[in-house]
Amino acid sequence: MHTKANWQPSPASIAAANVTLLAQSLGIDTFERLHEWTVAHPADFWEKTVERLGIVFASPPQTILDITSGTDKPRWMVGATLNIVSSCFTARPDATAVKYTRDGGLHTLTYADLRRRVDEVANGLVAAGYGEGSRIAIAMPMTIESVYAYLAIVAIGGAVVSIADSFAADEIAVRLGITRTDAVITQDVIHRTGKQLPMYDKVVAAGAAHVILIETGAAMTLRDGDVAWTSILGNEAPFQPVVTDPSHHINMLFSSGTTGEPKAIPWSQLTPIKAAADGHYHQDIHEGDVVAWPTNLGWMMGPWLIFGSFINEATMALHDDAPTTESFVRFVEEASVSILGVVPSIVAAWRAHGLLDDVDLSAVRVLSSTGEASNADDMTWLMERTQAPVIEYCGGTEIGGGYISGTVVQPAVASTFSTPVLGIGMTILDEDGEETENGEVFLVPPSIGLSTELLNRDHAQVYYEGVPDYPVQLRRHGDQMERLANGYYRAHGRVDDTMNLGGIKVSSAEIERALEETPGVAELAAIAVAPPKGGPSQLVIYVVPQPGFDATDTWPDAMQHAIRTNLNPLFKIRDVVSVETLPRTASAKVMRRSLRSDYDDRQRSHAP
Numbered sequence: 001m002h003t004k005a006n007w008q009p010s011p012a013s014i015a016a017a018n019v020t021l022l023a024q025s026l027g028i029d030t031f032e033r034l035h036e037w038t039v040a041h042p043a044d045f046w047e048k049t050v051e052r053l054g055i056v057f058a059s060p061p062q063t064i065l066d067i068t069s070g071t072d073k074p075r076w077m078v079g080a081t082l083n084i085v086s087s088c089f090t091a092r093p094d095a096t097a098v099k100y101t102r103d104g105g106l107h108t109l110t111y112a113d114l115r116r117r118v119d120e121v122a123n124g125l126v127a128a129g130y131g132e133g134s135r136i137a138i139a140m141p142m143t144i145e146s147v148y149a150y151l152a153i154v155a156i157g158g159a160v161v162s163i164a165d166s167f168a169a170d171e172i173a174v175r176l177g178i179t180r181t182d183a184v185i186t187q188d189v190i191h192r193t194g195k196q197l198p199m200y201d202k203v204v205a206a207g208a209a210h211v212i213l214i215e216t217g218a219a220m221t222l223r224d225g226d227v228a229w230t231s232i233l234g235n236e237a238p239f240q241p242v243v244t245d246p247s248h249h250i251n252m253l254f255s256s257g258t259t260g261e262p263k264a265i266p267w268s269q270l271t272p273i274k275a276a277a278d279g280h281y282h283q284d285i286h287e288g289d290v291v292a293w294p295t296n297l298g299w300m301m302g303p304w305l306i307f308g309s310f311i312n313e314a315t316m317a318l319h320d321d322a323p324t325t326e327s328f329v330r331f332v333e334e335a336s337v338s339i340l341g342v343v344p345s346i347v348a349a350w351r352a353h354g355l356l357d358d359v360d361l362s363a364v365r366v367l368s369s370t371g372e373a374s375n376a377d378d379m380t381w382l383m384e385r386t387q388a389p390v391i392e393y394c395g396g397t398e399i400g401g402g403y404i405s406g407t408v409v410q411p412a413v414a415s416t417f418s419t420p421v422l423g424i425g426m427t428i429l430d431e432d433g434e435e436t437e438n439g440e441v442f443l444v445p446p447s448i449g450l451s452t453e454l455l456n457r458d459h460a461q462v463y464y465e466g467v468p469d470y471p472v473q474l475r476r477h478g479d480q481m482e483r484l485a486n487g488y489y490r491a492h493g494r495v496d497d498t499m500n501l502g503g504i505k506v507s508s509a510e511i512e513r514a515l516e517e518t519p520g521v522a523e524l525a526a527i528a529v530a531p532p533k534g535g536p537s538q539l540v541i542y543v544v545p546q547p548g549f550d551a552t553d554t555w556p557d558a559m560q561h562a563i564r565t566n567l568n569p570l571f572k573i574r575d576v577v578s579v580e581t582l583p584r585t586a587s588a589k590v591m592r593r594s595l596r597s598d599y600d601d602r603q604r605s606h607a608p
């Protein structure tokens with residue numbers, strides 16, 4: 001177990017850090033006391049944060065926080081009106097807003113350029129009949145056009161429906177149905193690692209009623225009623241963002257629970273403040289930083305990247321190919337990326353293929369890892385290679401960012417977290433509801449960013465029903481976390497049946513539904529297991545075969561094909577295990593903890 005610091009902050013980095021400047025303004029002398037203050041005084045903390053971030057209000061709040069209905073039902077910025085897009089354009093107009101690749105070249109946009117493009121799309125959407133309350137999906141990679149579209153939809157008072165481009169048509173259809181989407185913005189095909197993958201055809205197969213198509217050069221015949229992206233552009237007149245209440249929905253994102261249908265989580269106008277605040281305090285984003293994070297809008301880190309970059313007056317960096325390619329690391333060098341977000345599986349690929357051997361990453365001053373559990377050896381290698389800290393970052397779509405992380409003012413220890421995030425309290429409890437060093441994480445509301453509603457579930461039931469008695473109101477989150485002897489924390493995955501595969505949350509039920517037609521299968525259960533040496537969760541399928549059927553050798557390929565076709569090609573099966581029965585509770589629920597324990601035993605028994 002790694003507990004020794006891999007990186008130590010210098011006096012200069014501590015002095016320049018945003019958290020240091022916040023602490024100094026409050027007369028607080030340690031980071032630990034600063035965190036305590038932010039939890040004890042949430043209204044004061046968020047008022048100070050809104051001021052530091054330069055959030056633009058059309059009408060200022062009369063009250064920062066109202067918890068008369070309970071800390072689980074807070075009202076933030078009471079009396080205020082705003083459009084959060086206005087807070088994305090407080091930087092100097094001539095400052096660089098975006099660096100992006102296209103056709104092998106590096107391009108830049110100033111904030112003035114970006115504003116004109118967003119205004120052009122917003123004017124086009126309004127002319128096409130969309131406006132306040134419209135729900136428009138974006139199902140495509142994280143490109144410069146998707147950024148224009150995202151900000152324009154929010155500017156007109158609409159809500160973005162975020163859909164990962166990797167999902168199969170059936171899963172896209174589920175998400176469009178839950179949100180009753182009015183239109184979908186997508187592109188003809190995806191160009192990735194030399195391959196051409198269908199996108200428009202998937203969206204059509206998903207039953208999208210209306211499509212706005214971004215053409216990248218593929219020959220494509222549009223359905224009647226669908227329109228080309230270029231046809232809605234043309235009017236570059238300044239667009240005045242539609243001003244609404246802070247609780248107005250701007251984004252619908254999805255996070256799987258323990259049932260087959262994904263939870264639909266609406267982000268309000270306040271959620272971007274949480275994302276930008278985390279970037280400000282924990283990734284230490286400053287004006288002029290260049291921020292790259294391989295992601296897309298179907299994952300919360302896509303919107304996080306938009307708001308974390310622009311509200312902090314930084315430059316967002318976008319690459320048009322897979323992050324595991326040499327072209328990506330060359331892009332990081334050429335774009336002078338200073339804040340580089342990673343997913344652990346990407347780091348493993350860089351290390352395995354020597355992709356960082358011949359690049360100059362001296363501009364990188366902060367790395368941050370999220371999406372899945374990281375491997376300590378890989379993160380140690382990355383910090384040695386870059387001489388920069390890896391800020392581990394864990395949270396969720398329903399948080400709008402993180403609840404536990406690191407900072408640039410504390411030593412970085414590979415694959416561990418140094419602190420709960422500013423503004424959020426947490427505790428770790430055992431199965432009896434008692435405080436423990438290794439157990440389930442519960443959050444302490446209120447905090448800006450924490451969801452207060454779900455589109456297709458009972459929010460109170462999901463997050464608050466049945467939580468342990470405690471001196472303050474607790475909110476269920478579901479991660480298992482261990483507090484180490486040095487005061488840092490290590491993540492141990494989910495305590496429920498939700499998996500995190502390749503940075504995407506998915507329920508066991510979704511996996512099982514995709515595999516239920518596999519020949520010879522009587523019953524099956526999907527679990528996520530941690531590799532023996534740590535790292536991202538891996539998928540294991542337990543199968544009870546039909547009587548007289550033995551397809552152990554063919555199941556792995558058949559199941560992988562089913563997942564690739566019906567769910568998501570990014571989900572890879574590690575192993576298929578045949579058993580006589582599945583362990584179940586008295587209420588007939590599959591005991592996945594028992595399966596994980598069984599798999600651990602099998603691995604140990606086969607270890608050399």
